[in-house]
Amino acid sequence: MAVSGFEGFEKRLELHFFGDDPEEVMGLRLLNFDSLQQVLHAVQCTVVSAVGNHYFDSYVLSESSLFVYPTKIIIKTCGTTQLLKSIRPLINHARHLGLTLCSCRYTRGNFIFPKSQPFPHTSFKDEVIYLEDCLPSNLCYRKASVMPSKSGSHSWHVFTAADNGLMMIHHHLPPPHQELFTFEICMTELDRVSAAKFYRRAGDGKSGDLAGKEMTELTGIGNINPSALICDFGFDPCGYSMNGIDGDRYSTIHVTPEDGYSYASFECVGSVYDDHEDVVQVLKKVVQVFRPATMSISTTCSSHEVWTCVAGAVESLGLKCRSCTVDEFPAAGNVVFQTFTARRK
Numbered sequence: 001m002a003v004s005g006f007e008g009f010e011k012r013l014e015l016h017f018f019g020d021d022p023e024e025v026m027g028l029r030l031l032n033f034d035s036l037q038q039v040l041h042a043v044q045c046t047v048v049s050a051v052g053n054h055y056f057d058s059y060v061l062s063e064s065s066l067f068v069y070p071t072k073i074i075i076k077t078c079g080t081t082q083l084l085k086s087i088r089p090l091i092n093h094a095r096h097l098g099l100t101l102c103s104c105r106y107t108r109g110n111f112i113f114p115k116s117q118p119f120p121h122t123s124f125k126d127e128v129i130y131l132e133d134c135l136p137s138n139l140c141y142r143k144a145s146v147m148p149s150k151s152g153s154h155s156w157h158v159f160t161a162a163d164n165g166l167m168m169i170h171h172h173l174p175p176p177h178q179e180l181f182t183f184e185i186c187m188t189e190l191d192r193v194s195a196a197k198f199y200r201r202a203g204d205g206k207s208g209d210l211a212g213k214e215m216t217e218l219t220g221i222g223n224i225n226p227s228a229l230i231c232d233f234g235f236d237p238c239g240y241s242m243n244g245i246d247g248d249r250y251s252t253i254h255v256t257p258e259d260g261y262s263y264a265s266f267e268c269v270g271s272v273y274d275d276h277e278d279v280v281q282v283l284k285k286v287v288q289v290f291r292p293a294t295m296s297i298s299t300t301c302s303s304h305e306v307w308t309c310v311a312g313a314v315e316s317l318g319l320k321c322r323s324c325t326v327d328e329f330p331a332a333g334n335v336v337f338q339t340f341t342a343r344r345k
């Protein structure tokens with residue numbers, strides 16, 4: 001942990017692969033646990049719990065989360081982890097399974113303690129140089145951008161890369177490939193009463209699993225998607241992580257409740273065909289759990305305009321939209337970055 005405080009803002013990496021079999025059933029899910037641990041060792045985090053279903057495997061990590069689908073892997077890590085060091089070992093392990101990398105997306109917000117980050121996370125420029133160096137030459141469509149907001153302290157860093165084949169077919173992909181969207185939500189200055197629920201009582205003797213379960217119920221996190229199977233963990237003395245799995249969709253929440261650098265994140269994947277009212281309800285429930293003074297929502301989507309329901313949902317709960325930036329990225333589609341602050345600010 002950094003001397004200054006725990007860095008809540010996560011780094012997030014999404015890699016897509018393809019193989020000879022277009023109907024790849026197990027693919028990356030065949031990676032054995034030792035191989036995954038080797039990858040995580042390079043990143044400097046460990047698995048604290050795991051659960052899987054018919055569609056994918058989900059891991060809660062000591063620093064955030066990992067999701068493994070047959071041809072897609074998503075790793076999100078916080079603190080002083082070196083997430084980008086996972087890329088080379090992942091490409092190598094995938095190659096042994098007959099899978100080739102075809103796209104990469106790396107995103108993050110602004111670190112609270114940027115000086116505590118180790119290489120290659122020392123700056124976005126260093127991260128992009130490192131990414132460029134790790135990625136194979138077939139991923140030739142590349143773009144890096146820092147999406148700004150009105151407040152200089154919030155910006156959204158995005159790097160994507162895609163191979164030629166993917167770019168050729170991208171605009172003609174049938175559902176479900178084009179129908180997914182991702183929300184990445186970052187919240188700071190959490191309401192103190194809400195944040196206090198993510199502290200454990202000293203010497204409670206509970207396991208991290210039990211402490212996590214109690215936090216899920218006490219805070220209302222369990223109601224955000226009542227049909228999700230939740231894998232949760234309560235850290236000692238404070239902190240919380242959860243992965244929710246619902247069919248082929250994941251959601252994930254991580255909380256750093258310490259006063260002075262409190263932070264919570266929510267991420268989920270959805271379909272553009274979802275009822276917008278359901279999407280609005282999820283966003284509202286997230287705001288109600290944490291009541292942050294500052295919030296950013298990044299919506300990534302290759303089609304349709306799901307992001308248009310975001311501001312209305314959040315503003316109805318006393319936050320005001322301060323900025324909205326849109327950019328387009330190879331194979332990722334549109335990224336819409338919106339920032340909000342409490343009206344009292």
Ligand SMILES: C[S@+](CC[C@H](N)C(=O)[O-])C[C@H]1O[C@@H](n2cnc3c(N)ncnc32)[C@H](O)[C@@H]1O
Pocket residue numbers: 006007008009010062063064077078079235236237238239240241254255256257258263264265
């Ligand atoms: C791992 S959790 C959630 C991570 C998440 N990405 C976030 O930003 O909030 C981080 C919280 O747990 C606390 N914590 C306690 N023990 C920890 C441990 N062994 N590893 C990581 N965090 C720990 C940290 O102080 C922090 O409040």
